[in-house]
Amino acid sequence: MADGDYKKVAYYPGCALEGSGHAYNASTKAVGKELGLDLVEIENWNCCGAMEVKNIDPKIQTYLSARNLSITEEMGFDTVMAPCNGCYHNLKKAEYDLSHDDASVEVNDRLSKKAGHKTYEPGKVETIHALDWIKKAVGEDEIRRRVKNSLNGIKVANYYGCMYTRPRHIFPEKDKGPGSESTAKPHFMDDILAAAGAQNVDFPLKTACCGGAHSLSDSDTSTKLVLNILTTAEACGADVIATECPTCHTGLEMHQIRAEKVLGRKTNVKILYFTQLLGMALGLSPNRVAVQENFSDARPLLKEKGLA
Amino acid sequence: MPIHEKSLIRPENLVTHDHLVIDGMDVSGHWSTFIEGRSITDYNENLQEEIAALPGGENIHRCWQCGSCTNACTVNAINPEFNPRYWIYLIRLGMEDELLRDKDIIWQCVSCNKCTYACPRDVAPEGVMKATAHWLELKGHTPKSPSTIFDEGFSAQVFQRGKIEDGLVLRNFLQDTGQPLRQPWLETMVLGLIRRFPVFYLIRLGLSTVFRPKTRGWGRARAAINEYVHEVEATNRKALGLDAKGAE
Numbered sequence: 257m258a259d260g261d262y263k264k265v266a267y268y269p270g271c272a273l274e275g276s277g278h279a280y281n282a283s284t285k286a287v288g289k290e291l292g293l294d295l296v297e298i299e300n301w302n303c304c305g306a307m308e309v310k311n312i313d314p315k316i317q318t319y320l321s322a323r324n325l326s327i328t329e330e331m332g333f334d335t336v337m338a339p340c341n342g343c344y345h346n347l348k349k350a351e352y353d354l355s356h357d358d359a360s361v362e363v364n365d366r367l368s369k370k371a372g373h374k375t376y377e378p379g380k381v382e383t384i385h386a387l388d389w390i391k392k393a394v395g396e397d398e399i400r401r402r403v404k405n406s407l408n409g410i411k412v413a414n415y416y417g418c419m420y421t422r423p424r425h426i427f428p429e430k431d432k433g434p435g436s437e438s439t440a441k442p443h444f445m446d447d448i449l450a451a452a453g454a455q456n457v458d459f460p461l462k463t464a465c466c467g468g469a470h471s472l473s474d475s476d477t478s479t480k481l482v483l484n485i486l487t488t489a490e491a492c493g494a495d496v497i498a499t500e501c502p503t504c505h506t507g508l509e510m511h512q513i514r515a516e517k518v519l520g521r522k523t524n525v526k527i528l529y530f531t532q533l534l535g536m537a538l539g540l541s542p543n544r545v546a547v548q549e550n551f552s553d554a555r556p557l558l559k560e561k562g563l564a
Numbered sequence: 565m566p567i568h569e570k571s572l573i574r575p576e577n578l579v580t581h582d583h584l585v586i587d588g589m590d591v592s593g594h595w596s597t598f599i600e601g602r603s604i605t606d607y608n609e610n611l612q613e614e615i616a617a618l619p620g621g622e623n624i625h626r627c628w629q630c631g632s633c634t635n636a637c638t639v640n641a642i643n644p645e646f647n648p649r650y651w652i653y654l655i656r657l658g659m660e661d662e663l664l665r666d667k668d669i670i671w672q673c674v675s676c677n678k679c680t681y682a683c684p685r686d687v688a689p690e691g692v693m694k695a696t697a698h699w700l701e702l703k704g705h706t707p708k709s710p711s712t713i714f715d716e717g718f719s720a721q722v723f724q725r726g727k728i729e730d731g732l733v734l735r736n737f738l739q740d741t742g743q744p745l746r747q748p749w750l751e752t753m754v755l756g757l758i759r760r761f762p763v764f765y766l767i768r769l770g771l772s773t774v775f776r777p778k779t780r781g782w783g784r785a786r787a788a789i790n791e792y793v794h795e796v797e798a799t800n801r802k803a804l805g806l807d808a809k810g811a812e
Contacts (some may be wrong), residue, residue: 271727271728271729271730271777272730274727274777275728275729275730275731275777276730300779300780300781301779302722302726302727302779302782302785303722303726303727303728305722306718306722306728307675308714308715308718308719308722309715309718309719309722310619310694311694311698311711311712311715312715312716312719312793312796313619313792313793313796314619314620314691315619315792315796316719316789316792316793319789320722323785363792366788366792367785367788367789367792370784370785370787370788370791371784371785371788372784418675418676418677418678419677421681422676422677422678422680422681423677423680423681423688424681439681464638465638465674465676465678467638467674468674469674469675469676469711470672470674470710470711470714472710472714472734472737472738473709473710473711473713473714473737473741474672474674474710474711477639477642477672477674478674480642481638481642481674509753510749510753513749513752513753514749517748517749517752518749549757551753551756551757553756
């Protein structure tokens with residue numbers, strides 16, 4: 257496995273970042289460029305299986321994810337960065353399944369051969385999240401030095417969602433003491449945004465579920481779960497909920513509107529990708545990090561705080 | 565944190581009498597409520613095996629009923645009837661009729677994996693919930709849930725082109741579940757977007773309708789996956805003894 261500096265890594269955006277999560281894609285690339293990091297998109301990547309294909313059959317999901325890892329390896333990279341929690345989770349899960357489950361190995365080998373590409377073998381590529389990437393390739397000290405437009409005064413609730421930390425066994429590098437990420441109380445986003453000048457509020461629902469898997473198929477449940485997250489963030493004094501997953505982000509925005517329409521519960525907390533907040537702190541314009549694409553319009557707040 | 569599970573005694577099994585004397589003892593009224601006894605004879609002795617044969621259900625036999633899954637459960641917090649521990653208990657005992665009382669909510673598991681995170685026995689209750697929902701559908705106890713319709717529509721796009729387009733996923737799902745495309749909250753979202761950056765939005769909408777995102781050279785992968793999916797379907801049906809009936 258790479259213990260490299262993550263300055264140049266393979267990039268796996270995934271389907272959501274080409275669609276509803278476009279703002280996350282744009283802001284991640286902009287931040288990377290600003291920090292002098294190189295992202296090389298995986299050629300001809302495919303969907304990782306998201307949260308749906310596993311319900312048809314988990315081994316197909318393992319194959320879909322492994323195909324992307326296989327291409328990463330072919331391109332000569334030993335690290336791939338996936339900003340989407342779902343993609344990150346699935347690549348990690350494929351890595352785990354292929355090193356622990358013989359049946360998954362067999363199906364992956366069979367499908368890879370029929371599809372005409374190299375069978376991915378575990379241990380060749382390390383999957384990291386955008387949070388790992390920023391934290392390890394740049395780090396808080398460097399961010400502090402580079403901040404041109406401090407987030408000073410913005411109160412942030414950091415929301416990590418489900419797939420970044422659960423289940424624990426597919427993230428062997430987490431919970432390894434100081435410096436590593438915690439699955440119970442993740443803090444990488446807190447660390448990064450604190451370095452950018454934000455004031456993190458003590459938010460108890462960091463890893464609560466937004467109901468993203470059933471955002472559309474069981475909307476009433478999702479709306480209740482999201483409303484709980486939004487009202488708790490407000491009760492904690494947050495102006496902004498920082499997200500690191502396109503499904504969570506879209507879910508929060510969509511059900512914020514739905515809660516108002518269906519349940520008559522209006523919430524004012526704004527929802528921004530952590531890369532949008534970080535980008536603005538580094539001096540990028542709100543347009544450059546695609547703030548205008550968010551449904552929850554944060555621009556009046558940003559103006560008030562002197563960021564726009 | 566204590567968990568409050570539902571009582572196993574149902575209202576219809578509770579009996580009180582306004583006037584009743586037994587052996588000279590007045591047992592009228594609420595203070596001497598009787599619980600009707602019941603004997604269970606209709607066990608499905610294959611139930612655990614059947615659930616275990618479906619993807620996700622493999623580890624159900626490991627459960628020792630600690631209740632950590634229900635304690636951690638996201639859906640249980642908003643609906644106490646949603647009780648993974650209890651369902652695993654019923655499945656392991658083969659109490660199919662009891663399980664069927666909750667058949668319409670089991671699919672609502674949101675896959676947050678809090679149960680799997682908490683489980684000390686590696687049962688992976690999230691997988692068991694999916695296997696159980698799948699079992700209910702295959703056996704014909706429930707129609708396809710909205711979640712299954714969504715999963716199938718989504719996966720069909722992945723298998724076909726290698727990638728999905730989320731606008732198409734949304735439109736197909738609303739169509740397949742017979743919901744109007746004009747949802748009030750959806751209109752608010754779309755109008756909000758168009759007001760703010762009309763050109764970008766319209767260009768993107770137009771482009772994604774004409775050029776569906778796809779993975780180049782996906783043909784062979786598509787064929788391999790489709791072949792495997794058919795195999796899995798046949799295996800699952802066989803495990804539940806469905807082929808004998810000649811269904812489908």
